[in-house]
Every structure is written in structure tokens, then in C-alpha cells.
Amino acid sequence: MSKLKLAFIGLGRAAQHYAEVIKENLSDEYIFSVGVDQYAESRSKWEKENSGKTFASIDEVSKDDVDIAIITTPSGSHAENSKVLLQNGVNVLCEKPIGLNVEDVVANMALAKEKSVLYGGVFQNRLNKPIKYIENLFSQNDFGKIISASVKLQWCRLQDYYNDEWHGRWKTDGGVISQQAIHHIDALFYLFGPPEFLSGFSGNINNKLEAEDTFVASGTLLKGGFFTIEATTAVRPEDFSASLEVVTDKYQISVGGIALNELTRVKLDGVELSNELKENSETVKNGYGNGHYHMLKEISENFNDSGKIIFPTSAESSLDSIKYIHALYSSVENNSIISFSDDVRSAKLGQDV
Template identity: 40%
Template sequence: MKNIKIGILGCGRVAQHYKNILNSGNVKNFEIVGVADKEISKAQNYSKNFNCDFFSDLSEMINKKKPNLVLVLTPSGEHFNDVRKSLKMGCNTIVEKPIAMTPSEADSLKDLSIKMNLMLGVVYQNRLNPAIQFLKNELNRGVFGKIITASIRLRWARYQDYYEDEWHGTWKQDGGVINQQAIHHVDVMNWLCGPVTEVCATGGNLINNLEAEDTMVGIIKFKNGSFGTIEATTGLRPKDQEASISIVGDKAIATVGGIALNKIEKWYSNNSNQNEKEIINKFSQEVPNGYGLSHGPYLQKVIDCLNNGSIDAPVNSEDAAITTRIIHSLYASYENNSWISINDKINSQKLGI
């Protein structure tokens, strides 16, 4: 296979995680041809990791280096403009979550990628976790029987200094815990048990000082008639403790936890000869942080697809747009103190504004 030429836009916090992945040797058949950041000093320093050129502007990087693929790792509120520019300049594009700050922006990017016949993928890497893949396979096989409930619990720690930059926790650039951290888990819940049809939520700032919320709780209704709950906070101290999802059916029950949906903590099926301890050992991972270990497999799938002439991303723009719609519905419920139907397409009056 040939090397896919990659350009990276955004050399901040999450880019350091990508640096570790790309330097690990676990991702093959790529070449970093350029990096860009509006703070040129960040780009210059980051470029040393890959011995590549650095830029302060995406357009210049694309024009001079001609990447096959652009990784957009900028702040959430910049995703729409950055992804749009990358696609319009003819580059396959992968963007960190969320795809954009509003559903209309997400739909616009999806339509543009189709028009340009380019890959547009969004990094919801937890779908590729072995534990989550196990749940998906068992759900598809009908092992759970009739689904009764699903629940998310995210209990993480973000101190005030996390929100003291120019964008974290702001309505225009980021949102709160449900759009910055728990969006991964909402995406997984909908992928496993959805589609989500209605939501009801409330939240607030209980520990930290930010424009958006540091804590949200919610109730979910699914098309299949089952119910779900969400509990998410960044107010825990002193460190991240849990990021879990549980599914209860009339024939099986499972909990995937750890700090990054990385460990099977409970598995029981009355129609299976599978030993719980064997399942836990086979599909659980130890992870160093809340990012988990699935960015590498995600990127490898992207590279392999492009090498095989495919533009089907591991998580495509349509799925990502649905997740953004659910997030806006949760915020709209919180703001209006009412149940919100996903099909009514009621947006938050704050997020992305």
C-alpha cells in the first residue's frame, strides 16, 4: 500500500495525543507532510515530531503540500469553517468530535462531502473499543432479547483551569459536559440502542465556573420502546473515575466501564454458555487516559479505506450529524424545561450561538 499524505490542522491538546499515536508504530502507511496552527509557534514546535513543514494557514498547507487527508484538531467552534475549507480544497477530511456546533452546520458539511465525493469522518473512537464492539455484536445477534433500559454514567474531573482558555466551556465554541465529554457516550448509546426519539434533561454548574454546564442528567426514549438515562459531570474530584454504559434486556445484562468505555464490568446472558470472566478478559483493555486506545485503529481504517479507493469513514458524517441533533435536543429540553422530540428538530438557543 502507498503512504497516505496527511496534513494536520490544530496543534493543541488533542494533537499531542495524535502525536503519540502516530509515533507508536501501530498506524501504518502514512506520511505527515505538513502541520498548521494559527499560532505559528505551536505549529513549528509540533512539526519537529514529524520533520515536516509548518504553516499558520490551512489553505497554504494544502496548496503547498497537497495532502490526501486533512486531520482537523482545532477547537470545536472552528470545526465547521475548517472542515468546509478542507473539503472545498479537495481534501478527504477527518475531524475530532463534534462535526460542528449546530445541526444545520453538520448537515451542510455532510452535503458538501457528498457533492465533492470526499471522505468526511468524525472521530467517535469509542465505537471501535473491543468492549463496545462486543456489545454491538451481541445486540445484533439478539442475545439481549427485548431491550429494557440503557444508562450512561460519566464521572470525570475537570478543574477550573481547564475552562480558563479562550474556548472550553463557552456556548459558542464548546458547550459543557454533554457536548465536550459525554458526547462520545451519547453517540455510543444511540449507535447501540437507538434511534433516540425523545429526550428530557436538566443541568447546571455545581462545581466549576463556565458559561455552559458542568453537570447534566437526562431521560431518553428509544424507538424500540426502551428507556435510557444519562448522568454526566466534570465536577468529580480529584480525578476521572468512570465512563460507563449499561444495557439491560430481558435475556442479558452488560456494563462497559473504566474511564473510557474500555472494560467489561458485568456480563450475563441466560442464552449463552459464555463465561463472564472469559468475556471480561477477552474484550477489556487497560488505557492510560480518557481518550482510550481506539484513535489508532480508527486512523488505520481511514488510511486503509483511502488506499482501497473507498471514502466510507469508520464513523460517517450522517451518523455524526445525528449525534449533534441529539445533543441539541438535550440542551433544548434543559432550556425549555420540557420533553423534546428529536424529529421536531428544536435547536438549543445557546449552543453554537
């Protein structure tokens, strides 16, 4: 079995999570080839715990040393990091968000095509058992008409979280919907299709930051039915809940858990399908969930079966979620109902404000 060589760009908490997943479950399928971080302390820690070379600059990453470069740097760096690697002929798998500016990601997609390299994003919750369960149901013709679909994220981030050089700032991050709740918003529209019209409200309740610690929104789905979004990092003293729910004229389904990992309720025509719950739930160690494992396993299995690297989530599909975030922010900025088909842009996200 041939091992895929990985580079990690940014050796912080997210990269450490990947390393743990690989060492515990996928050590026969992946090898740590390169680690990149501007901080010597982070590089030293990585060298002690993992194999491979480390560099201070992304320019040192060569396609000869790497099969896939996984970007785990701060959000505002993602598009530029991707551009450098794609230009150098390296396959890029970028953590969320794939970029803050739509045009930067579109340009990177064109660059990837020009260089004949792969460019993908990471939305690991799409691979969770409860999400796959709903996806399979929805693909069937008897799922019913959607009445409402909703996501709720009630988390705690204390002020010190926002006191670094990038969290909560428009240029480098955005607020709760572009950082914490983007996974839940992605799951909502991934499952039930894009919004048609939407309207949002935002503010800061308990934290001081350029963007928002609380956002609520509602609107209509293009395929029919309504949606709502509630997201906040103002809860105290700890995370409270995160959930996704859908109600149709046949089904009522709830998903919970710290990583959308638990199918908590399923009713069909008023009858509780309790036997479905355990089979379509999974135990997780932390808020990252098991999706990174599922993603890496799928990549390695495809590679060993076909000799080709295939990313479960394309850059184009990842870009959809950035467009949702821009539309939500635009609604607040313009104090208006937004038509998603107008392909609007936020005047703040990814910009110097």
C-alpha cells in the same frame, strides 16, 4: 505500500496524541505532510518532532500535498475549518463534535458531495472491543428486550480548565454533554438506536461557565426501553468513573474503564459469562483509548486493499450525536419533554448568548 499523507489542523494535545499513535504503530502507513496552527510556538514544536511543512493559515493546505486533513482545533472551529478544506478539495476527517450547529454540518455535507471529497467524523469509542462486543450481540435476534440503558460520566475539571477563551462557552464549546460526555452519549445511541422522548436537567455545581458542569437526563428509546444519562465535571479532586450499562430481559452488561475499554460484567439469563470479559476488554494508556489506532488502521488497510480512502464514521453518522445534544439542551431551555423526531435545535449551543 503507499503511505497516506496527513495534515493536522490544530497542533495541540489531540494532534500530539495522533502523532504518538502513528509513530509508535503506523509509521509505515502514514506520513506527516502538513501541520497548521495559528501559534508559532505550536508550529515550532511540531516541526521538531514531526516531518512535513507547517503553516499559520488553513488556506495554505493544498489537496496536492494531503490525502486526509484531520481537524483537531477547538470545537467551535470545526465546521468552519471543514468548510475551508472541503472547498479546496481536501478530504476531511473531523474530531468531535463535527460542528456545533446542525445546519453548518449539513451544508458541509452538501459541499463535500459537490466537490467529490470525503467528509467524516471521529467517535473512536465505537471501535473499542467492549462496544463492538455489545454491537455484535445486539445485532443478533436473541439479545432480548431492552429494559434500560445508561451512561455515567463522573469526572473532574477544575475552574482553570474553563478560564481560557473557549471551554464551556456556548458559542465555541457548550458544557459537559457536548465536550466530555458526547463520546458516551454517542456510544449509547449508536448501540441502541435514537431516543424517542427525552427530558434533561442541568446546572453548575462546582464550576463557573456559560454552559453546564452537570447534566442528567432520561427518556425512552425508539426501539423500546428506557435510558438515563448522568454527566458531570464537578467531581473533586480527580476523575471518578465513566461507564455504560444495559439491562435486557436476558442480558446484563457493564462497560467501564477510562475510555469505555473494559467489559466489566456480562450475565446471560442470570449466569455470569466471566470468560467473555478479558477477551473483550483492552488496556489503554490514557482517556483517548485505542480507538484512534483502530480507526487509522482500518483506513490504511482499506486503502491498501482497494486503493480507496474510506472513513469508518461518516459525517452523517457523526451529525446524529450533535442532534442528540441539541435535543437535550432544548429540553432544559424549554423545561419540557422533547420528541426527538421533531428535530429541535438549542437556542444556545453554537450561538452568541
